[in-house]
Amino acid sequence: GHQDWSEATDPVKLYGRLSEFTQLRQMVLDKQHRLIQILGMAGVGKTALATVIARAVQPEFEFVIWKSLHHAPTTHTALTSILQFLVKRTGKNIKLLTRTDEKELLIEQLQKHRCLLVFDHFDSVLCGDQYAGYSRQGYEAYRELLQTVAEIAHQSCLLITSREKPRVMGVEDYHIYSLRLNGLPLSECQQICSDYTSLTGTTEEWRSLIERCDGNPLILKTAVAYIQDYFDGRVSNYLQYLKHGRLLFSDLRDLLSQQFERLSSVEKELAYRLAIHQKPLSISQFREEIMLSTTQQFWLEGLDSLHRRSLLHRQGGNLSLDLMMKTYINECLTEQRDNFLSKPKLEIVA
Numbered sequence: 001g002h003q004d005w006s007e008a009t010d011p012v013k014l015y016g017r018l019s020e021f022t023q024l025r026q027m028v029l030d031k032q033h034r035l036i037q038i039l040g041m042a043g044v045g046k047t048a049l050a051t052v053i054a055r056a057v058q059p060e061f062e063f064v065i066w067k068s069l070h071h072a073p074t075t076h077t078a079l080t081s082i083l084q085f086l087v088k089r090t091g092k093n094i095k096l097l098t099r100t101d102e103k104e105l106l107i108e109q110l111q112k113h114r115c116l117l118v119f120d121h122f123d124s125v126l127c128g129d130q131y132a133g134y135s136r137q138g139y140e141a142y143r144e145l146l147q148t149v150a151e152i153a154h155q156s157c158l159l160i161t162s163r164e165k166p167r168v169m170g171v172e173d174y175h176i177y178s179l180r181l182n183g184l185p186l187s188e189c190q191q192i193c194s195d196y197t198s199l200t201g202t203t204e205e206w207r208s209l210i211e212r213c214d215g216n217p218l219i220l221k222t223a224v225a226y227i228q229d230y231f232d233g234r235v236s237n238y239l240q241y242l243k244h245g246r247l248l249f250s251d252l253r254d255l256l257s258q259q260f261e262r263l264s265s266v267e268k269e270l271a272y273r274l275a276i277h278q279k280p281l282s283i284s285q286f287r288e289e290i291m292l293s294t295t296q297q298f299w300l301e302g303l304d305s306l307h308r309r310s311l312l313h314r315q316g317g318n319l320s321l322d323l324m325m326k327t328y329i330n331e332c333l334t335e336q337r338d339n340f341l342s343k344p345k346l347e348i349v350a
Contacts, residue, residue: 001061002089007068008120011055014048015217016188020179024053028116028157029060033177035150035168037122038161040181040310041322042255043218046161047120049181054118054159061156063089063115070121075141079106082117103145110149110156122162128262131301132308133167143167150175163259165308180310183215192217196224201235209235212247214323219252247327256328259309266302271311271321275329280318 014021027033038046058064065085067078079102086109109115125139126132135143146168149158160166165178184192189210193199201209213220223238226249231237248256263271273289274281281289290299303319306312311322321329 001058001063002085003058003064004085005064005066008051008066008118009047009068011051012048014045014052015191016184017045017049017181020049020181021052021056024049024177024179025056027177028053028057028159031155033175034154034157035146035176036157036159037165037176037178038159038181039165039178040163041216041324042163042259043216044181044183044310045217046181048217050118050120050159050161054116057116060114061116062113064118065115066118066120068120069124069142072124072136072139075139075145076102078119079103079145082106083109086113086115103141103148106145107148107152107154110154111152113156115156117156117158119158119160122160122166123164126162126164126166130264131267131305132164133305163309183213184217185215186210189213189215189217189220192220193224196228199224199227199233199235205235205239208239212242216324219324222249222252223247246331248324248331252324253328253331256324259311260325260328263309264302264305266298267306267309270299270302270306271325272329274312274319274321275326276333280313280315280320282318286319 024036024038027036038050040046054064054066063086065082067073067082069078083102083105110117119142122142125136125142127134127136143166146158146160146166149156150168168176183189186207190206193206193210209223210220213223227233227235227238231241246253260268260271270290273286287299303312306321307314311325313320313322320326
């Protein structure tokens with residue numbers, strides 16, 4: 001087969017995720033699921049999992065093409081690049097590319113050839129400052145492409161990674177599969193920690209560190225690197241520091257700040273109200289909490305949007321905010337408490 005990995009990141013070690021890998025591999029290969037979405041917070045391992053899957057299944061496909069949308073290329077740029085690769089390798093006339101409807105030509109190619117397309121960082125072409133999943137202005141064609149790929153019969157598969165779930169309407173779920181990645185369980189996080197043999201800590205100290213990082217591989221690796229460099233390699237020293245200092249170092253803080261700024265004003269208020277509670281809230285408790293709020297009539301849309309962004313956890317009828325976002329909001333609140341008390345609305349500045 002033919003592969004274009006020119007826009008892929010270097011392969012990284014994948015920790016755990018065996019059941020997710022097995023499940024997704026099967027779905028990529030079954031010819032029923034035309035659109036597969038790997039969703040989750042920054043750093044949780046979406047790209048790593050997509051890379052491992054795409055490389056594992058490449059012998060089964062005529063074409064594997066990886067596109068990074070991190071810098072938000074226009075659909076014209078992305079589709080032209082994909083079509084040029086496909087058309088060159090199939091020996092067809094390159095003049096085909098002068099047709100105006102690139103989407104139509106791409107679907108034709110997906111019908112004729114067994115292709116795996118990967119769109120990494122799909123959230124880069126989605127809009128911030130409103131409810132999750134809508135396209136940025138000028139990038140609507142990406143969402144239309146997802147819709148078409150899911151609706152029209154072909155023998156290929158489009159795999160996307162995204163922090164937000166795109167809104168694809170009116171399509172039978174039978175052809176779309178979404179997998180939300182949460183933090184890794186304790187045993188798999190310990191594998192990450194075991195790579196840093198120079199660190200010392202008791203089992204309980206490691207457990208505490210992993211819980212504070214919410215099982216997020218990127219956040220855990222960052223914390224471990226800081227412990228190595230600034231805390232004499234002792235987990236206990238770092239945990240002691242956390243009693244008075246920040247969990248989130250500047251790079252992680254920037255990441256969460258960017259994600260927070262993408263929220264609509266309704267979502268910011270709902271996130272704030274969830275963040276200030278230690279324990280999860282039931283739906284009725286939450287509705288009581290926002291009874292006098294200006295967001296009261298929009299609470300359901302706001303919660304749905306937070307869930308699309310993997311920021312809301314729902315378990316047994318209870319609601320809680322993603323631990324890292326909760327930590328970020330509470331750290332900002334601690335710094336700006338006086339400022340917050342004088343303002344009726346939440347405005348967080350990183």
